[in-house]
Amino acid sequence: MAKKLGFFLCTGCGIGEALDAAALTKVAAKEYKIPVCKEHNYLCSAEGVDLIKAEVEGQGLDGVIIAACSSRVNGDVFRFPGAFLDRVNLREQCIWVHEADDEDTQMLAEDQIRMSCEKAKAATVPEPYVGEDLSKTVLVVGGGLAGMTAALEAGKAGYPVVLVEKEATLGGWLNKVYKTTPMAAPFTTPEDPNVAGRVAEIEANGNIKVYTGAVIEKIAGGPGMFDAEINQGGNIVAERVGAIILATGSKDNVANLDHLGYGKYANVITHADFEAMAKAGNIGAQKVAFIQCAGSRDAERLPYCSAACCVETLKQTIILKELAPEATAYVFYKDIRSSGQYEHFYKAGQETGAIFIKGDIKEITEAGGKLVVESEDILLGGNARVEDIDLVVLANGMIPSNKATEAIVAAAAQDDAGAEAAATQEAAEKILNLQYRQGPELPNLKYGFPDSHFICFPYETRRTGIYACGSVRAPMDMAKAVGDATGAALKAIQVVESTAGGAAVHPRSGDLSYPEFALQRCTQCKRCTEECPFGAINEDAKGNPLPNPTRCRRCGTCMGACPERIISFKNYSVGMIGNMVKAVEVPEEDEEKPRILILACENDAIPALDMAGINRLKYNSWVRIVPVRCLGSLNLVWIADSMSKGFDGVLLLGCKHGEDYQCHFMKGSEIAEIRLSKVSETLDRLGLESDRVRMMQINIMDYAELPAILDKFSEDLEEFGPNPMKGF
Structure with a gap:
């Protein structure tokens, strides 16, 4: 509890004109007996800040109340180490929204000061939780484009990296493609995957340790102190890491494509099959139909857009012209989604002579060993019918690698988000094997992607210190996956550094407080463990909560859940x-x-x-x-x-x-x-x-x-x- 408080009232920004400053100071000085009460017309100025600092140091204040503007501004100005700080918002939430020189506005301001005084009386400066044997190593799970990029970026920044790939070699999807979509200007020409060059760069970086042919046996602990067991060919290796990046990519959605002839006609293939043919140098087709949104953007199949399909098809039309110059490409599409710089790539695809037809596919049939595609033709009106097609290539969608196709499809048809989450979690392919009471894998949002807050906090999952990137996080093209992996590496670095200082990363960035449990009064009701959104609380054998402070995001949900009120923060x-x-x-x-x-x-x-x-x-x-x-x-x-x-x-x-x-x-x-x-x-x-x-x-x-x-x-x-x- 703060023993000696100081109250500082700013009369600038119109506060002094709208309110009776003397009466406000009287609330602090007389009602709450605060020994140090000062007024200043410009508290956030150097002179005003020096005034506060002088009182903090000279009077030995351990609590400071500043009645001025919102706590969301001047946070970098009002910093007084060792003293608890509370801000009273007399500007944005008082004089700017209520009448000046008014009795009700004055009463509001005085109540705001009373509330702040009560808060300051009860609070103390948080003492950060710093665990033992903290690690700043970044564990990257998945050795494809996103995983290799994340590992390289963290390694180049000077952080130790452990990279785990389940296949015998690094590369992931890059090993299977003939060429990639362009990832740099001028964004008009497909690029060489350059797997060997990327792998060589990883091998040359002394900060990166690679395990291939390996899987995660289990992961326990929290940020700064994750204990991972890696199974490499039956040999278990233990690694302590500070943060985890999930970069296991996506897999093709090939379920429910029979309406497009997949599985029925041998010459109806997926875009992955086309890549294999191109890589072998054997397209063997003169008339090729590319069908966009194959099973995607379809409420009965895969409801969302997979983001990369359009640019992948544009790439394949260019590859077709390269390997079979006399061939003709037909692209049946709902919309061409080639955003940003990929508009240049769209133009390059058009310049190959490919014929673009906008409309939904009506039917695909076979006649004399060739295929016939019938579709709407929205731009020209009526229907389009293209005969004698040698090959139909389906731009089928992607689903996150840690979820089963059938579960996604079943869940997408449900309105109940809870049932959807349960279905996808149940069908999950075990990747991280977390030793969390809340489950072995990452909780997910709609359609199985594990992002935590897609609007404000990309990369973050609902397990603190574990970040997702690439197409396991959200459908995306290769260029975006590279940027995504870089962002995840930066977040991983941020969490290991913050954890080393006992601070939260997000959303309460820099918060040093954490929940404390008066366990002698615990009734083992389990509400705190059930309701924590981030898996920050496990349970012991008797059902007592086992808090993991480095996982905590300081939201206080556990505090609100506890009927005995045994959970609190210092502030x-x-x-x-x-x-x-x-x-x-x-x-x-x-x-x-x-x-x-x-x-x-x-x-x-x-x-x-x-x-x-x-x-x-x-x-x-x-x-x-x-x-x-x-x-x-x-x-x-x-x-x-x-x-x-x-x-x-x-x-x-x-x-x-x-x-x-x-x-x-x-x-x-x-x-x-x-x-x-x-x-x-x-x-x-x-x-x-x-x-x-x-x-x-x-x-x-x-x-x-x-x-x-x-x-x-x-x-x-x-x-x-x-x-x-x-x-x-």
Whole structure:
């Protein structure tokens, strides 16, 4: 607990003109007996920062409260090692959204200071968790293009690398192709795979240790201290590594292609078969039909676009012209998706004389040993019919290598995301063999890809310190896979360095706190282990939680899950938030000044509220905002505290979750929604309207809608009338 606090009020940016600064300082000095209270008109200036530093050092302050702007700005300016720091947002969430020199705005500002004082009283500076025998080695699983690139990039950056490939040689898909799509300017000509050159570069790098013909037997531990057992031909080798990159690529989706004649006609082949023919120098066809989206972008088969198929077909039309100059190519397509620099490649494909026909395939039949393709012809109108085709090449889609085709297809037809995840996990090919209570492989998103947060945090999976890259992470072409692998290598380097200092990597980058468990009060309910989105908590034989601090992302979901409230952080706890709620001064009923508590997720809701302030969007001043790390950290006692305090309503603002948007902590918003359903039942039993407590999912770009959301909630509360528990 902070013993000596300092309060510093900035009167710049209009704060001094909009608020009674002396009254604000009085809250800290008189109500909370804070010994050091200072005002300055420009706290983020060198002079203002020096003022704070002088007081911290001269007075021996171990807690600093800065009442000024949002904590999302000037984070690099306000740094005072050894002292707990809390920021009171008097600018974006007070004077910029409420009327200046107004009684309600002043009351809001004073309540904000009270809440901060309660927080600072309860918090201490986190002591980082640093494990023993930490490793900065990067384990790369998969030796294809993405895996070799990731290994080389990490090795060139000076980090030890262990590269594991299940085949006898490195190269992966590169070993099977005649040429690759272009990966550098001018993006017009297929390139040599150069497998030998890439392998030679790896062998020449002293930081990279390679295991071929090897698989992962098991992996235990967490970032900085993963213990991997590698099975190479029956010989088990142990390696301690700090981070893991999954780069096992994808495999062809060849299921359910019979409607295109695959498996029925010998001269209907996949694009992989065409590569093998080209590599052997034997195309043996004069009239070739390339069919795009073969089984892909089809709700009954593979619903998504595999991203690389179009450019692969463009490459093959060019190869066809190279190996069989007299041959003619027909490309049947829904859309040509050759984004970015690959537009140049599209033009190169057109210049081969290939004939492009836009429309869905209607039928493929055989006549006299040749094939007949019938399709729509959207551009010219009507239908197209091409006869005497020697070869049909299907641009079939890709699925991640760690999932079974049948499971993906079955799951894609389901609306229930939970059932889909279960199906794909059950059918998973075991690759990492994690010794996690939550399962041996990576949890996945829709269609089996293991990305963690596809919008804000690419590469990251739901297992901290394990990063996916290349086509196991998402469908992509080769050029993108190279960039993707480089990004994953950088993330792996970031996590080993952060772990060495006891800091979180994402989303709370640099956070030194971690959950602490008062296990003597644990009832072994298992809720913390079940609800942790990241597998950071295992269990011992008796069912007690076994936390793995280096896996933790500091979301606090476990804290919110625990009915006994035995889990807390040094700077974030159930009691701390409860005291902040209780610190708000709630007017009596006859004063007609309702109070609304907003528990706002720091990842999207707080930035959205700040954006509303930056754009000077006004909303009512009844609200009192308490930032939370994630709505997953919501403990139901906060709702009880707010109702007993006399708040008229509680609004939870958290990240959107679902297929098209994700909670930054993966499951936090969803879990909060489930918990909230229990609150509604309790409120109904108490005779309080359940709608007094609501949850809204928002993203940062919903800031313009926030005033209407808050004002509508206020209007609804007015209809309910005051909280009958007010004043008790």
